[in-house]
Amino acid sequence: MSWCSGLEAICQADVPLRDHTWYGLGGPAAWLVSPRDESELATVLARCTTEKMQWRILGHGANLLVPDDGFQGVVIRLAGEVWERVAFRPPLVEAAAGMDFPKLVKHSLERGLVGLENLAGIPGSVGGVIRQNAGGRYGTIADYVRQVRLLGADGEVQVRAATEMAFAYRSSQLDGGVVVAATLELQTGDSTAALERHRTIWSEKYASQPPVSARSAGCIFKNPPGGAAGRLIDEAGLKGQRCGAAEISTKHANFIVAHPGATTRNVLDLITLAKERVFERTGVQLELEVEVW
Ligand SMILES: Cc1cc2nc3c(=O)[nH]c(=O)nc-3n(C[C@H](O)[C@H](O)[C@H](O)COP(=O)(O)OP(=O)(O)OC[C@H]3O[C@@H](n4cnc5c(N)ncnc54)[C@H](O)[C@@H]3O)c2cc1C
Incomplete structure (x- = not known):
């Protein structure tokens, strides 16, 4: 069988x-x-x-x-209708884990629910965004999470308050469970101003990094305390460095982009190179932000 x-x-x-x-x-x-x-x-x-x-x-x-x-x-x-459901109960939004996060941001703004414009330009699913506590200069998803519905590997459902999620820089505590849905708490507000802010943050973000259409996984490394991984890699002279058809972005050194013909091995080799060079120069051990399976 x-x-x-x-x-x-x-x-x-x-x-x-x-x-x-x-x-x-x-x-x-x-x-x-x-x-x-x-x-x-x-x-x-x-x-x-x-x-x-x-x-x-x-x-x-x-x-x-x-x-x-x-x-x-x-x-x-987690794909398909059930996993993409969303219910708006102002100021709360309940979203299933497979919901596309940028769409959730857009639909919330269209309903006059503001807050998520601060996370403009972050691709992913609601489940992935919570798991990674995704965010940037203007906050992280933890700022809006009220509770998370998890399914443990034992099949037990747990509803955890945000305070029980141990949200930290690009991490959360799931204890091996799966995010199946989340309740976010937004604010009713001026959606015109919030949409404008969304546009501004989106443009600011993509002015300094490869376009959303480039093949990447966002930032490769977490920023070390008090520093910026991209700056350290840049100062190590690695912008534009290639392994096969993978390249450390010339626009933002914390991005590795895959050109046609690239392999995962090429990306991993650049990761190793960046870690080694930054460590040799500064003693800083860069930690991965990207998940390697
Ligand atoms: C162009 C670009 C820009 C980006 N900009 C940012 C940014 O500004 N800030 C930022 O933080 N990130 C950024 N990222 C990274 C990415 O958007 C986030 O990490 C996002 O949270 C990934 O969500 P996902 O659904 O794609 O997760 P995946 O990549 O599919 O998975 C990531 C991890 O989450 C786990 N996971 C996914 N869904 C669930 C679930 N339901 N339950 C439990 N675990 C789950 C996976 O097992 C995996 O370990 C960027 C990526 C790209 C490509």
Whole structure:
């Protein structure tokens, strides 16, 4: 009996993950599973546990680097109508984990709910944004989260208040669980001014980094305390450095862009080079922001 017996309708074997990541890199997932609702997700997690299958949750792949030989386990994708639901109950917004975050920002602003314009230009799903506590100069998602609904690997649902999520710089505490939905608390306000601020923040962000269409995963490294990873890499003379068809961006040194023909190995080699050169020059150990499977 196959591990996915009874789940055939939602399981696909040997699926290229490059089609599911912003980088467009990486090999196949042994299995790609798309549960249609929370109870199916619980069944999949339980099955992975009993069958001792490694698993990962895939959001929108905007912060992921998948190895060239892929992932030899189960990749779970929260896509489809149920996972993209959103309910507006001003000033609260309840969004399912697969909802596209930029769309959530836009729809909230259109309804006169303001706040998320501060996070303009951050691609990803609601689940991924919460997991990474995504954000930037004008705040992070933690500023708006009121509670998070998690499904533990044991299939138990937990509703956690924001204060129980241990949000920190690009991290949150999920204890191995899956974000299935979140309640955000926004403010009713002047949506015209907020839309204008969204445009300004978006333009400011993309004036200093590669365009949203470039194949990247956003910043590769976290900023070290009191410093900027991009500046350290730039000062190490690495802007424009290439390994194969991957390149440390000439626009922002904390981005590695993948040109046609690049491999994950090329990106990983640039990561190693940047870490080594920055450490030699400054003694700073750069830490990855991007998730490497
Ligand atoms: C052009 C560009 C610009 C970016 N700018 C920013 C920025 O300004 N600030 C910033 O913080 N980030 C930025 N990023 C990175 C990215 O947008 C964020 O990290 C985002 O949160 C990733 O969400 P995702 O759904 O794509 O997650 P994925 O990349 O799919 O996954 C990232 C991690 O989250 C986990 N995950 C995903 N969904 C769930 C879930 N439902 N439950 C539990 N775990 C989950 C995955 O297993 C993985 O470990 C940028 C990326 C790009 C490509």
